[in-house]
Amino acid sequence: MENTQRESFETMLSPIRAGAHMLRNxxxxxxxxxxxxxxxxxxxxxxxxxxxxxxxxxxxxxxxxxxxxxxxxxxxxxxxxxxxxxxxxxxxxxxxxxxxxxxxxxxxxxxxxxxxxxxxxxxxxxxxxxxxxxxxxxxxxxxxxxxxxxxxxxxxxxxxxxxxxxxxxxxxxxxxxxxxxxxxxxxxxxxxxxxxxxxxxxxxxxxxxxxxxxxxxxxxxxxxxxxxxxxxxxxxxxxxxxxxxxxxxxxxxxxxxxxxxxxxxxxxxxxxxxxxxxxxxxxxxxxxxxxxxxxxxxxxxxxxxxxxxxxxxxxxxxxxxxxxxxxxxxxxxxxxxxxxxxxxxxxxxxxxxxxxxxxxxxxxxxxxxxxFRDTLTDTPRKVAVVGGGAAGMATAAEAARLGHVVTLFEAHDRLGGQLNLARAAPGKDEFDETLRYYSGQMHKHGVTLRLGQRAGLDDLTGFDHVVIATGVTPRIPDLSGVDHPSVATYAEILSGERAAGDSVVVMGAGGIGHDVAEFLVTGSAEVHDTNAFCETWGVDPAFAAPGGLAGDPLAPKPSRRKVIMFQRKTSKPGAGLGVSTGWILRNALRKHGVEAMGGVVYDRIDDAGLHILMDGKPKVIAADTIVLCTGQEPERALAEALAGRGVTVTMIGGAKEAAELDALRAIDEGVRLAQGL
CATH class of the missing domain: 3.20.20.70 (Aldolase class I)
Incomplete structure (x- = not known):
């Protein structure tokens, strides 16, 4: 992302006259x-x-x-x-x-x-x-x-x-x-x-x-x-x-x-x-x-x-x-x-x-x-936050800003949690800005970071409040052959730990399934380069043509892979996507030739591919890679162990409720928890 400190921003901050008014910037x-x-x-x-x-x-x-x-x-x-x-x-x-x-x-x-x-x-x-x-x-x-x-x-x-x-x-x-x-x-x-x-x-x-x-x-x-x-x-x-x-x-x-x-x-x-x-x-x-x-x-x-x-x-x-x-x-x-x-x-x-x-x-x-309030607390508390994803970072930054003494434990050597997966989807590297912001706020307000340290029970003694923000792990379905070498989780694909082949089956057509599919078929330039974006969506980059269009916005676009998505639900695939962005994602995948089908019964996975039932009829879908986007499980092991010792803990974010990769709820819960300490 851009270096925000490289300029004086002289033009932006200069006054300008508009009609009878002199504007301050x-x-x-x-x-x-x-x-x-x-x-x-x-x-x-x-x-x-x-x-x-x-x-x-x-x-x-x-x-x-x-x-x-x-x-x-x-x-x-x-x-x-x-x-x-x-x-x-x-x-x-x-x-x-x-x-x-x-x-x-x-x-x-x-x-x-x-x-x-x-x-x-x-x-x-x-x-x-x-x-x-x-x-x-x-x-x-x-x-x-x-x-x-x-x-x-x-x-x-x-x-x-x-x-x-x-x-x-x-x-x-x-x-x-x-x-x-x-x-x-x-x-x-x-x-x-x-x-x-x-x-x-x-x-x-x-x-x-x-x-x-x-x-x-x-x-x-x-x-x-x-x-x-x-x-x-x-x-x-x-x-x-x-x-x-x-x-x-x-x-x-x-x-x-x-x-x-x-x-x-x-x-x-x-x-x-x-x-x-x-x-x-x-x-x-x-x-x-x-x-x-x-x-x-x-x-x-x-x-x-x-x-x-x-x-x-x-x-x-x-x-x-x-x-x-x-x-x-x-x-x-x-x-x-x-x-x-x-x-x-x-x-x-x-x-x-x-x-x-x-x-x-x-x-x-x-x-x-x-x-919300901005006044510093009269009773600073010693707070441990376990997990450096969206929920944990929001909690730590806000609590420290309000005057609490905060230590954040993150098992990995970098912050971000599930945001590091979400940011891999085309255009969602905007989450880099969120990581920059919360990292900066934690540094500014004195949060002690324990990166690369998986918090244990003994690490969390002596704190007034323990916040569990340990997030989610991919759910592995109970399916014969799920351990086949062709199978990968969405986390393995989005993190780059596993590379997908030329033909891919995505199991699950919710938000994560759509993100994975777009990650697999869309080139980075289409969301970062204006000319490539205009070419993809049929826009005249000079904006001279009628309507600013140079072609059909829904015209097919060459794809890097052959991808097909399945879901068990009989509802329309992608029905739960955001109202203002879901149509974009569905159209982008359609342009790249991605098929999406609902009402599928998964049978098994073997060397031949994914065996399914469609309309009661057996079918085999051959694929180089089968990606599991079949939900998430909350990571609560530590919270349960602490409760066993009588420690009062608060769970937030995915640890509290595993639902897609919900940064909206995670950040809201984190900030509100910090406000209420």
Whole structure:
């Protein structure tokens, strides 16, 4: 990973003028849906969430999307800002952010055909693939009323104390739907030519500017690459950018991809900085500040994009979940202490899609700020942590930070535990950043490390509290021939202890099975090199072609191996994968020719291969290698021995409950345990 100390980050930390405002640096905290507005004590939670990130010195904070009217909400509980009195209730959030020296903008977002409600509207009555509702085609009167609704919503935000608004014109929402032929089939003044398709966006910006005056900050989020067929080519995007500038926008933020696009845009399989050229295309067209976004998660990368002139500012959303003090740490010369976003989406997007408030795998405090404390303990305790995986490291780092005396025992000669296996999957080497962060925190706060030392009973005497975070071991199924030379565990394959042959059977199609399959068929360049990524997913690396596409995102890709996956369950293989990343993994494997089958009964393994029953019929699958991804067993031997001596222990992570490789639960349990010591 990048050396975060190699630069002064001079460009990133320099001020920049946007409209009537001088911003303290070049970093924006991008808009995120948090669902905190639906929580008990929601105002206090929102104040704590935004104020913490303002203390972290982002120049501008952009809220999650507020609909300007009833038709534009995400769902029946989606936030709106069309009631002036309701908008005023948001003033304490604005005041808390501004007291810390940041500006705050409310995002105005009309969901268009993505609104999951009866009566959703769009330029044309074309159902979105991700929504069951067919939208009603807007009339001319509907369109003009909606433009006025945007202006009223901006005025409501201004009255509530917001410094500005961001008008959401990307990601396939209503305004974006008007700009492209993919969704706009109209033949009136709002469709047909690019001039007509751009009219709704331009008139909306003009109306907001006229209503709110010259000092109000107006950001427009432009789609710099739609990544759908019938999307905009680069020349149309540039033309729209110039019109938006002329209509009164102060900043152009860039959005990448529609929610229905079949190209991944922000998850870990996307190379860092993959979309910087799309922002550069917009910057070349205008003179107002242009913002680069998506898969920018380190200060070194942000500085490189800014110093290269490809963008004037950087928008980061999830990195501010992972570390709200991102910018402050850079300014103080502590960039190596940043808790880096690993683009896993597990506790941010996946939580949102399952109607839960946002959080973060590497930072459980995100969205839960009111539940945690920072004050040092009055009663320091002597704590032993056994196991240096995610749960153990999180416990040790947090307990030491709060003033406890911590010793961590790890049987292996390096930290990481199961993270060292997870990081082998393509793109998941982002976990290296998590290892760097927790290692650094333990060093900073004085944790005593006992690496290469398997803790015994005698080693754990004299401690006030013993935490068992010994993790899991691969489960070996009770199957004839499971000890055959062709058989390997997922741990042996991912660690490099065993090499797989040219034909592989993966037993188990859960998260680990999918990771192993992708490890076996995907080249490293596909997730680290932008050109290779673009070639794999059918993206035009210059982002000049319509929609930024150069081919079929689902076109087959040559594979390094022949891989087939089986599972006993009759459900769809991969059904339990993350909502926002599972489709990427399934499509990537499909592109590489990986087959996945459920409802299989395993019979035995021998020289001929894996013997199975499918639909009651026997079948033999020949393979050079058979990989066991058949679950995990908790490692509890030490905990049981300690209990036998009457020692009170706390088990966390995989030792407590073996379920996949669950770093999200492990880190959350570790931090919360340390908070409660």
């Amino acid at each position: 070049r970093i924006i905290m991008g808009s995120m849906h948090t669902r905190l507005e639906n929580e008990p004590d929601s105002l206090a939670k929102q104040i704590a969430f935004y104020a913490e990130r303002a203390r972290g010195e982002a120049a501008i904070l952009v809220t999650g999307g507020f609909s300007p009217n009833a038709e534009g909400v995400f769902d029946s509980e989606g936030p709106r800002i069309d009631d002036p009195d309701e908008a005023l209730h948001l003033r304490p959030i604005c005041e808390a952010v501004q007291a810390e020296g940041s500006l705050i903008c409310a995002q105005l977002l009309h969901a268009g055909r993505y609104a999951k409600i009866e009566g959703c509207v769009a330029p044309s009555p074309i159902r979105a693939p991700i929504n069951r509702f067919i939208p009603r085609e807007m009339t001319d009167a509907d369109i003009r009323r909606t433009i006025e609704d945007f202006a009223k919503a901006a005025a409501n935000a201004q009255a509530a104390g917001f410094d500005g608004v961001e008008i959401m014109g990307s990601e396939g929402y209503l305004i974006n739907e008007f700009t492209v032929t993919h969704t706009n089939k109209r033949e009136d003044d709002w469709g047909g030519s690019a001039e007509n398709r751009h009219r709704f966006a331009v008139e909306t910006v003009r109306a907001v500017r006229e209503r709110c005056g010259p000092d109000f900050l107006v950001i427009y989020r432009i789609s710099a690459a739609d990544l759908v067929e019938g999307g905009a080519p680069a020349d149309e995007i540039a033309a729209l950018a110039r019109k938006i500038e002329a209509a009164g926008a102060d900043i152009l933020n860039t959005g990448i991809g529609w929610h229905e696009a079949r190209v991944p845009t922000i998850a870990y399989p996307v190379p860092r900085g993959a979309w910087r050229q799309a922002a550069a295309n917009v910057k070349a067209a205008v003179s107002i500040p242009v913002v680069a976004s998506n898969r920018i998660n380190t200060p070194a990368l942000a500085e490189d994009i800014l110093a290269s002139g490809e963008a004037d500012m950087i928008s980061m959303a999830r990195p501010f979940l992972a570390d709200p003090h991102f910018v402050k740490k850079v300014r103080e010369g502590r960039a190596d202490e940043i808790n880096t976003c690993i683009a896993c989406n597990q506790a941010c997007l996946d939580f949102i899609f399952s109607d839960r408030p946002v959080s973060c795998l590497v930072n459980p405090r995100a969205g839960r700020e009111t539940e």
